[in-house]
Amino acid sequence: MSTEHQPFSGGEGGKAGTPWTRGRVLASLAVLVAGLPAFHDAVPNAVGNLGSLLETFLPWIGLAVLPLAVLALLRRSALAAVALLLPVTVWAALFGDRLPSAGRGAAQLSQLTLLQHNVADDNPDPAGTARALAAAGADLVALEEVTPEALPVYGAALAPDHPHRVVVGTVGLWSAYPLTDSRPVDIRPKDIEGDWSRGLRTTARTPYGDVAVYVAHLPSLRVRLPDGFGSGRRDESAVALGAALAAERLERVILLGDLNGTLDDRGLAPLTTRLTPAREGFDFSWPVAFPVARIDHVMTRSVIPVSTWTLPATGSDHLPVMARVRF
Numbered sequence: 001m002s003t004e005h006q007p008f009s010g011g012e013g014g015k016a017g018t019p020w021t022r023g024r025v026l027a028s029l030a031v032l033v034a035g036l037p038a039f040h041d042a043v044p045n046a047v048g049n050l051g052s053l054l055e056t057f058l059p060w061i062g063l064a065v066l067p068l069a070v071l072a073l074l075r076r077s078a079l080a081a082v083a084l085l086l087p088v089t090v091w092a093a094l095f096g097d098r099l100p101s102a103g104r105g106a107a108q109l110s111q112l113t114l115l116q117h118n119v120a121d122d123n124p125d126p127a128g129t130a131r132a133l134a135a136a137g138a139d140l141v142a143l144e145e146v147t148p149e150a151l152p153v154y155g156a157a158l159a160p161d162h163p164h165r166v167v168v169g170t171v172g173l174w175s176a177y178p179l180t181d182s183r184p185v186d187i188r189p190k191d192i193e194g195d196w197s198r199g200l201r202t203t204a205r206t207p208y209g210d211v212a213v214y215v216a217h218l219p220s221l222r223v224r225l226p227d228g229f230g231s232g233r234r235d236e237s238a239v240a241l242g243a244a245l246a247a248e249r250l251e252r253v254i255l256l257g258d259l260n261g262t263l264d265d266r267g268l269a270p271l272t273t274r275l276t277p278a279r280e281g282f283d284f285s286w287p288v289a290f291p292v293a294r295i296d297h298v299m300t301r302s303v304i305p306v307s308t309w310t311l312p313a314t315g316s317d318h319l320p321v322m323a324r325v326r327f
Contacts, residue, residue, distance in 0.1 A: 023077025026068055030080060033064045034087035037094055041266060049229035055264040056221075056229075056293055059098075059282060062091040098279055110208050110327040111306065113137060116296050117320040118144040118217065118258040119154070121170070125315035126150040130157035132314050138322060140204060141174040142256035144217040145316075169197025171215045171257075178205045179213075187216060187240040189233040199241065203250065208327040211303065212250040216241050216257035234260050235267040242270025245301075253301035254325065258318065260295050271299060278305035278323040285310055285319045298323035 036043075037058055043051040065087050072080035115138035119129055123145075133141055134157045141162055146154060151167065154174075158165070162174035166182040173179070185199030198217040203210050218241070219233035238259070245253065255275055261268045263277050278298040284291035291310075296318055298308060304326045311320040 019076055019078035021079065023072055023075045023080035026072055026075065026077060026080035027083035030065075030068055030083035030087055033061060033068070034090045037061050037087075038090045040264065045266070049231050052231050052261075052265050052267050053223070053229035055266060056262050058262070058264045059091075059095050060292065062087065062095075065091075095282075098281055112139045112206060112208075112325050112327075114139065114254065114256060114298050114323045114325060115141045115311075115320060116256040116258075116298055116323075117142070117314070118296060118316060118318040119146060119150070119314070120316035120318065121145040121147050121150075123150065123315040126153045127157070129314035129316060130154045132311070133320065134158050134161065136311060136320070136322060139176045139206075140213060140254070140256070142213075142215040143172050143174075144170060144198070144215070144258045146170050146172050166200060166202050168200035169195070171198055171200055171217050173200065173202060173213060173215050173256075175204055175213075177207070179203065180205065185214065185216065185241065185244050187218070187237040187244075189219060189236045192219075192233070198237075199244075201244065201248075204254075209252065210250060211252040211254055212248050214241070214245065214253070214255045214257070216255065216259065218258070218260045220260055231261070231265075231267050238268055238270045242274060245271070245274050248301075251302045252327075254303060255297070255299040258296050262293050262295060263297070275299035275301050276305060278308040278325070280305070280308050283308060283310040283319075283321065285321050286317065288313045288317050288319055291319060294321075296321045298325075300325055303327060 040055055043054050045051040065084055069084055115136050123129055130153050141158060158174040162176055164175040164179045166173050166179050168184045179202045182202035184197055185201050187199040188196050200215050202213050204213050218237045221234055222230040259268055263279055284294050285296040286293055306324040306326050308323040
């Protein structure tokens with residue numbers, strides 16, 4: 001009596017099946033990795049602001065392709081390998097324009113260089129930070145978390161090349177060009193009481209014409225259980241700042257600030273729908289120990305961003321962000 005043993009095919013165990021039938025689970029995961037960034041706006045914020053949390057780290061989803069590719073190779077799965085083309089294509093479509101270009105070359109005519117930095121109110125070395133910022137060669141320098149104690153330090157270092165300045169609360173702008181019509185911008189969330197002033201507006205009289213310059217520091221985000229991703233105050237401030245920008249009468253506008261959100265975060269839509277971000281490269285600016293998100297931004301209206309990059313770490317928990325813009 002004899003028994004024939006038929007080879008098992010089509011399953012997920014071992015190396016059974018053909019290259020086009022193995023790895024169906026991996027192929028499904030590849031579709032999921034593609035779907036999250038492609039349809040991130042479909043993830044609701046109703047529960048713990050999960051949508052904004054996902055959007056804060058959106059580019060990092062692409063890293064999931066690497067372990068999936070290794071598993072597809074080990075499984076010898078052509079199905080999974082082909083499916084991985086989908087997340088790669090989606091990532092390239094969403095973030096390919098942020099890859100660095102040759103735009104950071106020598107300065108050309110009709111250009112300004114801008115510097116944005118949250119210097120941190122607990123900065124252990126404001127003097128060193130001030131020297132680094134002064135040496136960066138920017139025309140406009142915007143700072144946040146400037147304490148009254150540290151203000152003279154930054155002022156002394158920046159004054160030689162930036163004799164014009166305006167400071168409102170904990171935010172300030174130092175300029176190589178005259179500043180006029182300076183005033184606070186009210187972006188305070190309704191539930192915050194006491195002395196809280198984190199927004200300013202001024203007119204920079206550049207060689208290329210007048211520009212309305214805004215400096216803002218939106219409220220910080222918190223991740224706590226069971227509330228989840230706490231962005232309510234940040235979102236409220238973004239709406240207020242967006243309204244101020246919409247009412248701005250000057251055609252040319254520059255916004256510099258620690259906005260506590262990434263360009264993909266829907267909470268910054270009141271700003272990103274009105275202004276053009278300087279977004280070349282990823283140049284994550286926070287936290288300085290291992291930067292995972294770009295939350296310090298330069299945005300413009302009727303001014304063209306040419307390039308943007310980060311500077312080496314200072315005593316802050318943020319990296320300084322520089323941008324070059326063209327008129």
